[in-house]
Amino acid sequence: MRSNIRQLRKQRNISQKVLGEQIGLSQQVVSRMERDRSKIQIDVLINLAEYFHVSTDCVLGYCDGGEKDEPAEDEDSMQNEEVELNIEEMEELEPSDRMKRQAVWQLLAELKRYL
Numbered sequence: 001m002r003s004n005i006r007q008l009r010k011q012r013n014i015s016q017k018v019l020g021e022q023i024g025l026s027q028q029v030v031s032r033m034e035r036d037r038s039k040i041q042i043d044v045l046i047n048l049a050e051y052f053h054v055s056t057d058c059v060l061g062y063c064d065g066g067e068k069d070e071p072a073e074d075e076d077s078m079q080n081e082e083v084e085l086n087i088e089e090m091e092e093l094e095p096s097d098r099m100k101r102q103a104v105w106q107l108l109a110e111l112k113r114y115l
Contacts, residue, residue: 002061006034008052023047 009019009030016034017027025044032038040048040060049056057063 002036003033003040004054004059004061004063005030005048008048008054008059009034012052019051023051 005019009016014022015027016030019025020027020030023044024047029038033040033044045056045059048059052059055063
């Protein structure tokens with residue numbers, strides 16, 4: 001099942017971090033939910049539906065009679081979204097891990113040229 005969290009968030013023009021702050025989650029948890037790498041807890045699902053003013057079905061990707069609401073995206077745009085999400089996660093690394101952080105920033109600079 002593919003959730004609509006990313007589409008709903010983009011419609012509001014807010015970042016994963018802002019959404020997380022609004023509903024009491026970290027940016028990393030929001031990212032994992034958007035990529036369907038984390039199950040959405042019932043209380044979080046309800047909070048998301050209330051925040052976006054939609055049904056819980058719509059948050060989960062089902063709208064209008066249980067039909068799957070699949071975004072029409074080509075493979076390249078899906079890969080670009082995945083890269084963007086990974087960049088957002090890497091930007092949240094703790095500054096205390098200086099060596100990893102420097103390597104990540106170099107990688108980010110390279111990746112951003114392709115977006």
